[in-house]
Amino acid sequence: MSAGTVLAATPVIQIEWGSLLPVAVVLGGAVISVLVEAFTPPRARRAVQVPLAFAAVAVAGLAALDMAMAPVESSDGAAGGAVTVDPMTMYLQLAIAVSALLGLLVIADRTVQGEDAFAPQASAAPGSEYEEQTRKAGLTQTDVFPLVLFATGGMMLLIAAGDLITLFVALEVLSLPLYLLAGMARHRRLLSQEASLKYFLLGALASAFFLFGAAWVYGATGALKLVEIGAAIADGAGLDPVLLVGVVLILVGLLFKVGAAPFHSWTPDVYQGAPTPITGFMAACTKIAAFGALLRLLYTLAPSLNWDLTPVLWTVSILTMLVGTVIGLVQRDVKRLMAYSAIAHTGFILTGVASFTQDGLSGALFYLFTYGIATVGAFGVIALVREVDPEGHMRGEATGLDQWRGLGRRSPLAAGAFTVFLLSFAGIPLTAGFVAKFAVFGAAFGAGGVALGVVGLACSAAAAFFYARVIVAMFFEDASFGLGALLEGGAAVPKGGLGIAVRTLGLTQIAVAVALVFTLMFGVLPGWFLGFTDELSFLLLS
Amino acid sequence: MQNFPWLTVLIALPAVGALLVWLIPGPVRRHARPIALGWSLLVLALGVTLATRFEAGEGVQFAERHAWIPQFGVSYAVGVNGIGLTLILLSAVLVPVVLLAAWREETSPARQARYAALVLLLESFMVAVFAARDVFFFYLLFEAMLIPVYFMIGSFGGAGRKPAALKFLLYSLAGGLVMLAGVIAVWTQGPGGEQAFMIDSLIGADWGGQSAERLMFLAFFVAFAIKAPMFPVHTWLPDAAQHAKPGTSVLLVGVLDKVGTFGMVALCVPLFPNAVQWGRGAIVALAVVSIIWGALMALGQSDILRMIAYTSVSHFGFIVLGIFAFTETAEIGASFYMVNHGLSTGALFLLAGFLIARRGTQDMTAMGPGLQRTTPLLAGTFLTVGLSAVALPGLSTFVSEFMVLAGSYQTLPAQSVIAALGVILAALYILIAYQKIFTGPARDDLADTGDLGGRELWAVGPLIALMLVFGFYPKVAIDTLREPAATTVQQAGVSEPRKVVDPLSSYVGPEQVDSGQEGAEQ
Structure with missing residues (x-):
């Protein structure tokens, strides 16, 4: 290079595109998707957007799989250390890609009448004349696809982030589309918009915490890269209260995203208000991504800080488990129930994280993937179950627990699949949820966290109660909730009508079936997969 | 045939049958019942073949082991000793009986098929749990068994079935999760490695201190006590039995609850012998309370199914007493009791079911009196089966109850004396029930009540026949159970009392002295 002398003054950042392929493909797909939205006639959009979104995520997943099979030699990372490229990145990117693909199947699905889960025109004010016109005109929007792709790209970047700036940018890239998506439900639009606003306001607050914390950490260590921060702490800055405050504030930002108590308050409203396919996508993928970032942060800083952080994580974990299960016990809405269940599971995963051992990390990685898959499947079923009025017209989603009574008779397959997911969440043996728990x-007990383990087991027992209640509603209710009662609209029918699984193009059913197979397979034969996560955690900690 | 995986086939066969019955297409679904019955008889035949190849006194046999989840040290490991084998046979006998008894309880073919499929699935789990030689595998089955039973109670029971099913599930899950804590502790406190959960490699393990061992023992024991069920965690059983189908109760009480007492013998004693010594006093006291409490509660019931459930609580007290007496006689008696209780109580539940089907009520006072005049056969079988619950000599239950009491008297004299009162109470509750239902003058309104039909006789007959066979010729069962009993006594490390008064097994004197000395050395 002839101008080398000049350039030497400014650092040259090498971008290793090969290592960044998964993120690049998804974000590139998102940009193309925006262009498609702008330049394609409305009729043709769906036909282009759906394959494009699937292709982008699938290629990203394959790229991550390819790299996971042949791990890169250097661990310096890509883009000058802003992005970490190691087996855990690849594993989590793969997990996100798989969950996102299943999520996309549910998102792209439509009923046989051609109705999807999203508002015909998200900008129309709920209840307005204009909204009614858009509804009558049968408008459908495809802007969910670029938004989902941006969110997925942000998630994939988040788990790879090697410095605090990248971490923050990735966090925003994944969050902003989700705020929008949460407000796009076709039915119960006010609830949906409220959810969107709440999510946005609380999310912005969490981002502020994160940024503030990053500033403190930078002040204490003078470093932004996680590895350098870890090294600086090891040199003695670990005793610095400024640093500790900074790290805790960063943790708050990430704990918000995973929905841990006391930063969980957005979860029930957003889970309930958001369009169900989006809830499934968000619940699975965001959890994997945010936990991935949390794990990387903690385990990079761990060797020198875990004495300070362990009490914090223990408290958060126990509190999260208790809040999720105790409040979950009194829920009457299936989506809210799943939200509190998600909070409880965040607490369970945190018990593994807080053990700071290889076993704990391996368990948490296993848990994240299996929980994510089952969650997409469960929300897929919820998206299928709709209210049907006595004339047979379909209305919104039936999420009231009352409306699910007798579902086992009306839609045995949907109810059966949901039962398997619930059993897995409850941690019944021969499902993936049991192995994960x-x-x-086991890791928590092994690391001396007897209190964590005991609270975890007690909460599992309590949580089993509310899962069992859904099963009771679906299968053991009287025959008067059968199909006949549904069509006659008898006195026993709850407000809004009973729910029944609607017929769709079949994409959701594929997603549910795949999730079902994964849930049972990892429950019966978890060996090779556990070996894989063991190896990953060994590599990360060695 | 030396390496033939007998137990795996015996586990898989009913599961395949369940799948088959479940998937039977609509048009031929009305044949689901005969197919399921035939299949269960096939399983029974295989079980009997297995039993003929079993060598009494040779320890755990038909053992198989395959690594399953090596990261956790979990194996798929099966193998049976005498106790496991007899309980597997008991399950194999009761399943066809239950299918036969439930023949007409459901009208829709789809529901008949579903019930039969659930019963066969449960049979597969039952065989596996009694054959499990790996703690983790045992735990998996212990929990997985809940699901078919939960659906059997919840979908097929009577009016109050939903709360009963939920109560059953929550009790069992609570026990299961306490046990899960123990299983996790086996992993973290035990030797670890590729065979971290194999029972054989865990015997004599040092659990990292006295308090750790005690806590782990408690975790396992509480789960087994709920399952068994023992006072004071027995309250789920009367509700479940009252609202479930009698057929379901036969399997629930006859076999499933035995998993609790089986677990005490197969896991608690060998793995935590020191903690067993520590907790023995309290456990025996609870067992005695169970005996008396269950009998008194049975006296106060008007619902026939609840009454039978409470008699079982009393009988399980005898079994637990026998187990924790730690003499060979009492151990054999307790193991034998498990089998006989399955036969006797199973038959009682079936007869109660036949009565309910005829009279349309579960209330004993409303069923009778005077039923004997119109249904002499039903009355006769009820009395015979009832007297087996009272341990009438000539019936197998007498042998086991006598052995438990005689064996326990050697180490626990005071407790055995109190427990013996339970026998008197048993006579009361059975005879009072008989009196309420059957005695008295003939009544016109009962005239067209039919007596036992052929199908019903075929269901109850084999059970009574087995009780008579084992009553007059208990040797075959006792020989099978002797070796595991001696092993348990030796594992518990309790010295046999010096003056051995063992009327039923005195003809094997030398062995008796041997085991006594081994115990003394511990």
Whole structure:
């Protein structure tokens, strides 16, 4: 290079595009998707957007799989250390890609009448004349696809982030589309918009915490890269209260995203208000991504800080488990119930994280993937179950627990699949949820966290109660909730009508079936997959 | 045939049958019942074949082991000793009986098929749990068994089935999760490695201190006590039995609850012998309370199914007493009791079911009196089966109850004396029930009540026949159970009392002295 002398003054950042392929493909797909939205006639959009979104995520997943199979030699990372490229990145990117693909199946699905889960025109004021016109005109929007792709790209970047700036940018890239998506429900639009606003305001607050914390950490260590921060702490800055405050504030930002108590308050409203396919996508993928970032942060800083952080994580974990299960016990809405269940599971995963051992990390990685898959499946079923009025017209989603009574008779397959997911969430043996719980609680006990393990087991027992109640509603209710009662609209029918699984193009059913297979397979034969996560955690900690 | 995986086939066969019955297409679904019955008889035949190849006194046999989840040290490991084998046979006998008894309880073919499929699935789990030689595998089955039973109670029971099913599930899950804590502790406190959960490699393990061992023992024991069920965690059983189908109760009480007492013998004693010594006093006291409490509660019931459930609480007290007496006689008696209780109580539940089907009520006072005049056969079988619950000599239950009491008297004299009162109470509750339902003058309104039909006789007959066979010729069962009993006594490390008064097994004197000395050395 002839101008080398000049350039030497400014650092040259090498971008290793090969290592960044998964993120680049998804974000590139998102940009193309925006262009498609702008330049394609409305009729043709869906036909282009759906394959484009699937292709982008699938290629990203394959790229991550390829790299996971042949791990890169250097661990210096890509883009000058802003992005970490290691087996854990690849694993989590793969997990996100798989969950996102399943999520996209549910998102792209439509009923046989051609109705999807999203508002015909998200900008129309709820209840207005204009909204009614858009509805009558049968408008559908495809802007969910670029938004989902941006969010997915942000998630994939988040788990790879090697410095605090990248971490923050990725956090925003994944969050902003989700705020929008949460407000786009076709039915119960006010609830949906309220959810969107709440999510945005609380999310912005969490981002502010994160940024503030990053500033403190930079002040204490003079470093932004996680590795350098870890090294600076090891040199003695670990005793610096400024640093500790900074790290805790950063943790607050990430704990908000995973929905841990006391930063969980957005979860029930957003889970309930958002369009169900989006809830499933968000619940699975955001959890994987945010936990991935949390794990990287903690385990990079861990060797020198875990004495200070362990009490914090223990408290958060126990509180999260208790809040999720205790409040979950009194829920009457299936989506809200799943939200509190998600909070409880965040607490369970945290017990593994807080153990700061290889077993704990491995268990948490296993838990994240299996929980994510089952969650997409469960929300897929919820998206299928709609209210049907006595004339047979379909209305919104039936999420009231009352409306699910007798579902086992009306839609046995949907109810059966949901039962398997619930059993997995409850941690019944021969489902993936059991193996995952065993792994994290075992790690907690092994690391001396007897209190964590005991609270975890007690909460699992309590949570089993509310899962069992849904099963009771679906299968053991009287015959008067059968199909006949549904069509006649008898006195026993709850407000809004009973729910029944609607017929769709079949994409959701594929997603549910795949999730079902994963849930049972990892429950019966978890060996090779556990070996894989063991190896990953060994590599990360060695 | 030396390496033939007998137990795996015996586990898989009913599961395949369940799948088959479940998937039977609509048009031929009305044949679901005969197919399921035939399949269960096939399983029974295989079980009997297995039993003929079993060598009494040779320890755990038909053992298989395959690594399953090596990261956790979990194996798929099966193998049976005498106790496991007899309980597997008991399950194999009761399943066809239950299918036969439930023949007409459901009208829709789809529901008949579903119920039969659930019963066969449960049979697969039952065989596996009694064969499990790996703690983790045992735990998996212990929990997984809940699901078919939950649906059997919840979908097929009577009016109050939903709360009963939920109560059953929550009790069992609570026990299961306490046990899960123990299983996790086995992993973290035990030797670890590729075979971290194999029972054989865990015997004599040092659990990292006295208090750790005690806590782990408690975790396992509480789960087994709920399952068994023992006072004071027995309250789920009467509700479940009252609202479930009698057929379901036969399997629930006859076999499933045995998993609790089986677990005490197969896991608690060998793995935590020191903690067993520590908790023994309290456990025996609870067992005695169970005996008396269950009997008194049975006396106060008007619902026939609840009454039978409470008699079981009393009987389980005897079994637990026998287990924790730690003499060979009492151990054999307790193991034998498990089998006999399954036969006797199973038959009682079936007869109660037949009565309910005829009279349309579960209330004993409303069923009778005077039913004997119109249904002499039903009355006769009820009395015979009832007297087996009272341990009438000539019936197998007498042998086991006598052995438990005689064996326990050697180490726990005071407790055995109190427990013996339970026998008197048993006579009361059975005879009072008989009196309420059957005695008295003939009544016109009962005239067209039919007596036992052929199908019903075929369901109850084999059970009574087995009780008579084992009553007059208990040797075959006792020989099978002797070796595991001696092993348990030796594992518990309790010295046999010096003056051995063992009327039923005195003809094997030398062995008796041997085991006594081994115990003394511990």
